[in-house]
Amino acid sequence: MNSTFLDNSLFRNIYCYLASDSDGCASRGYDTAVLPAGFEWLAFAITAFIIINIVINAGLGAVIVYIWGERRILGRIQNRTGPNRWGPFGMFTSVADAIKTLFKEDIIPDEADRWLFNLAPILMVFPVLMVLAVIPFGVGTFVVDINVGILFVIAVTSISGISVVLASWASGNRISIFSGMRSVAMLISYEIPMALSLIGVLMLAGSMSLGAIVEAQDLPFILVQPLGLFVFLIAAQAETSRTPFDLIEAESELAAGYLNDYSSMKFGIFFLAEFLATIVASMLIVTLFLGGWRGWDPIPSQIWFAGKTVLVLLFIMWMRFSWPRLRVDQILALAWKGLFELTLINIFVTAILIAIWPDPGITELLIMSAINWVVFFISIWLVSKLLRPSDYANPAPQPENPPYPVATDELPDEMAYTGGTTR
Amino acid sequence: MTTQVRTEPITVNLGPQHPSTHGVFRMRVTFDGEEIIDVEPIFGYLHRGSEKLAEERTYVQVVTLTDRMDYVGSMLNNQAYMLAVEKLAGVEPAPRGVWLRMIASELQRIASHLVAVGFLIQDLGAWGTPLIYTMREREKILDLFEMLCGARITNSYLRPGGVFMDAPEEFWPAMNELLDELPPRIDDLDDLLTDNDIIFSRTKGVSILTPEQMIDASITGPMLRAAGVDWDLRHRDPYDYYDQVSFDRPLHTAGDNFARYWVRVQEMRESIKIIRQCEKLIEPGPVRPEHDDVPWLLRPPIGDAYAAIEHSKGELGFYLVSDGSISPYRCHVRAPSLINLTLLRDMLVGELLADMFVSFGSVDINMGEVDR
Amino acid sequence: MSKAWDGAKLAESIHESIPGVVVDTSGTDIWIDPDSVPDVMRLLRDGDEFRFQLLSSVTAVDYISYFEVVYHLTSLTRNATAVVKSKTGLGRDEARIPSVVDLWRGADLQEREVWDLMGIIFEGHPNHKRIMLWEGFPGHPLRKDFATYEQSIVPEADRRVPTVVSDEIENGQGS
Structure with a gap:
């Protein structure tokens, strides 16, 4: 074996x-x-079956809990209560919603391409579940630790972009087509900064295996790779299409985008995949940048991992619920004009530092961290200078002699000769 | 070598069932990629024939119809209608009633602008958080309306010559509390939204309308002031007692989505100023004229009258014709929501799909008033 | 305060440029010949004396024997208003009046609304279609002789709509 x-x-x-x-x-x-x-x-078959069941069901359970938590927190952020009727603190609301979704009528539109229409939700959820296989949840708690872990993650997650295109095309719905076009543009653009942002981590850890990366984080890489984390966080938000990058679903523009024609469990699977992808993205952030399962005794490593994941999820929710959506061209500009350059700066600086200290100990890591933070602030400032709109709140001055009234305190009194009466 | 990409226009019906059309509004939009190349607005999904209904009701009963035209600005609708009736019938309003309806309509203006701003941010794609923040303040204003007349949305508070009942004693401390609370809330809104880079970059320079274009198209209200035209009927043609209060008219010169949003936020502060002045100037007295002077069944003399007010959306006018009977012979509404949509095509063509509903929302329409 | 033009003065001023178009004046209102609407309106918009940049509202009233189209004009720079009316469709003929869309685009939707609900044809309107009701709707509802579907199908004796509404209200049951 x-x-x-x-x-x-x-x-x-x-x-x-x-x-x-x-x-x-x-x-x-x-x-x-x-x-x-x-x-x-x-x-081997029995063991694999048991473990796959455990992982998938844990994933689905996590989604149920996450949806409940997100709705509660959304409620707190929005100054209201959130779900509170079903079970303690409304905990069973998501369960009720899941059951309701199951019992809905499954509708396939006449114009839909049936085969692709049914394939799309499976393609959406499949890669996300596959990523769960390589994430180390704790000491000795992982499905498999392959030596090309990061490459595997990047390769597998890019499948979900195809499923959005499939879904939007197969629906035979014009509004969905917009969603598909946007997903092609956005998801593929963000693959690049997402992949490049991890190169710094790879150079520091000297391995692509997620387990080895966790082992290498004597100092969590959030301190050594701030730029990498920044880019990865944004790119992961975009890949999971959460606000402010949710233009694939864009409720206020496209109603629900590619989900328009889906109902019942197929819609449920899309929904599940979206939330599971967010959880998986936070788990990756924890693994790559926050030291994974590493923590202090006596708290078990699994708890450390879960706790860190929840923190990242909270941060993502906070971003999601505060900001409006960016426009397509702005999102693409951010990817190509902002994040791409940031990743190159990050790779360049990290490569030089690795060349100076090929095998960094804790002291060297601290020095690298200091340099990297300086680079982080300078480069973010530079890029935001280039991308930000100029200050705009103050109105421009009035034009001279316009053919319409501008701000004056005295009213024109040219009516005297007309014999006008007050209205 | 350059290659020519051949694109085909695609026509999409957006609405009448769409989350962002602010009601049942339909646009037949032709896109080239994401870019809009043609827009045809289609109205009438909420047409209830209010003008025809008004012909069969007494002058006081028509008030309930005006509530249902712009249902986020009921008090203002009532006010415009009452001004027209008073002008038609020659009614001398009771001073306390006039002050009360000024307070009510300024509160309503704040509420209406809060809705406009909140939904604009919602159209920008925020997950409801700013919307619910604005709705929270609007709720408090609606509570005040409940104290005034027992209703929150469809108030029917005004009567010819004033209002139908005096404000209860609890109303004044509650209103003062709200007025103390509102400015910091509006500042919060400013901090959260006006200084937000995403909102800047989404709204700046989008759907620009020049003042000449807008005057030509009869567009009034915050849209016109966002392009730098100082035209506010409260200032230029003071109705009620607006000549006794002082307030600024916030002007922006850009005429784009951001300017329209900015003007609305600033106007809320001015409304608070006006309410505070009204509160100082109001004196005890009857809230409407004696029944013998102004009976419920009003019979205005034969003739016509047009009265307009500065509604939160623009110039709201009522044109009434009387044949001497108890109901109006003709009741026409000059609806700012409908007329402000005249330039919808000019606003949208050349913009992207994403900005479409933002521009549409920045007009601040209400389907109840568009279709009547 | 906005000032309204006195009808007689307004007629006099218009007659200086275009003689004989004002049919009648009363108070602040003037009545003009429907055929002269484009000329008069162009004068009112561009004439130095008038400068009515803003067309506040266009509407129409059915006076049984004729229709009256009412224009409310506003001058932003002079802070003045004027009311211009025009009688058309005398004897309930087909009511026609020239459109003013090429002068003020603001007339676009309002004229469509008047056509839809009152049935007055605006000649030269670029998009002369119904706006509130659907194409093929029978009749124009704001006309006084408009019969609802029920009224036109159901015999008079069985109609739900009472014909003596106003009496009931006057007896105090309605308010």
Whole structure:
């Protein structure tokens, strides 16, 4: 058996309980064998099935809790109560909503391309669940730690862009088409800064494996890679199409964009994928920049990880509920004129620092962190100088001698000769 | 070598069921990519024939119809209608009634501008937070209306010659509390929105209308003042007692979406000033003339009258014709919401889909008034 | 305070440029010949004396024997108003009046509304279509002889709409 899987404690315990005389298990001191020899494949299949079930269901449960939490927090931000009828603190509201969504009528429009129409929601949720496979949730708590983790994440998440195009095209709806066009422009543009922003992290950690990156963070990379985090946070917001980058769904413009014609569970799956993608994005931010599961004893590493994820989620919600949406051209300008340059600056500076200190210890990391923060503020200031509109609140001066009345205190009194009467 | 990309225009019906059309409004829009190349507004989904209905009701009963025209500016509608009736019938209004209706209509103006600003930000794509902040203040104003007349939206508070009942004693401290509370809230709004880069970049230089264009198209109100034209009927043609109060007319010169938004925010502050002055000037007395002078069943002499006020959306005018009977022979409404949409096509052509509803929202229309 | 032009003075001033177009004056109102509407309105908009840049409102009244189109004009720079009326469709003929859209674009939607609800044809309007009601709607509702669907189909004896509404109200039951 591949030792990558056996590093996972949950997998090891189930697999070695089932399978007999396996090299990996015997050397690790397992001596139970429920299945006879030659049935290692069955043991592997059962174990994989159990673990996939656990991960997917945990993901779905997290989404249910997250939706509830987001609605409560949205309520607090908006000066109202939020859901509070079903269960304690309205906790079962999302459950009720999920059940309601299941029982809705499933409508497929006549003009829709049935096959693609049904395929799109699956393509949407599938990559997000796949990313869960490589995230280390705690010490020994992960599905698999592959050595090209980051590459895998970037490759897999870009599939969801295709599903939006499929959904909008297959609906046969003109408003949906706009959504598809926008998604092509936006999601693909933001793939680039998102991928490039992680190169600094890779150089520091010296590995693409997410587990190794967590191990390398003696100093959380938020301190060493502020620019990388900044770009990744924005790009992740855009990739998950949350406000202020939610122009794919753009409720006030496109009603619901590509979701217009979806109903029932297909809509539910899209909805689920959107929220799960947000959770996964925060988990990636925690893993890559906030030290992952690392924390202090006696709190277990899984709790550290969950707590950090919730913090990032809160930050994302705060952004989402405060700001209006950007326009298409502004979003693309931000990606190409702002974030892309920032990532290049980040790669350049980090590369020089790595060249000076090839194997940084904690002191070197602190020095790098100081330099990087200086670079961060300077480059952000420069880019915002280029992209920001100029100050505008004060009105321009009135033109001279316009053919209409401008601000004066005395009213014209040219009516004397007309014999006018007061209205 | 350059390659020519061939694009095809695509025509989309936006509305009447669309989350951002502020009611049931339909636009047949032709796009080239995201760019708008043609717009045809289609009205009438909320047409209830108010003008025809008014011909079969007495002069006092018509007040309830005016409430339902612009339902976020009911008090102002009542005021315009009452001015027309008073002019037609030659009624001398009771001073206290006039002051009360000035207070009511200025409160309504604040409420209406709050709705306009809140929904403009909503159209920009904010997740409802600024909208609910503005709605919170509007709720308090509606509470005050409930104290005044028992209704929150469809007030029907005004009667020929004044209002139908005096404000209760609790009204004045409650109003003062609100007036103390509002300026900091408006400052908050300013901090959150006016200084916001995203709102700047989304609204600046979008859908510019020049003052000449707007005067030509009969556009009035905050839209006209956003282009630098100092035309406010409260100042130029003071009705009621507006000549006894002093206030500024905030002007912006850009004539774009941001200017329209900015003018509305500033006008709220001026309304607060006016209410404070009204409160000082109001004196005890009857709130409407004696019943013998102005009976419920008013029979104005044969003739016609046109009276206009500065509504929160523009010049709201009522043209009444009397044939000497108990109901108006003809009641025409000069609806600012409808007329301000005259230049909708000019505003939108050349802009992007994303700015379409923002520009549309910055006109600040109300479908109840557009279709009547 | 806005000042309203006195009808007689306004007629006099118009006659200096275009003689014989004002049919009648009363108070602040003047009545002009419908055919002369474009000329008079152009004078009122551009004439140095008048400068009525803003067309406040266009409406129409059905006086049974004729229709009256009413224009309310406002001068922003002079702070003055004027009321111009024009009788058309005498004897309930087809009511026609020249459009003023090429002078004021603000007349666009208002003239369409008047056509839709009152049935007055504005000659030269670029988009002379119904606005509130749908194409093919029978009749023009604000006309005094407009019969609702119910009124035109149901025999008079069975109609729900009482014909003596105003008596009831006068007896105190309505208010």
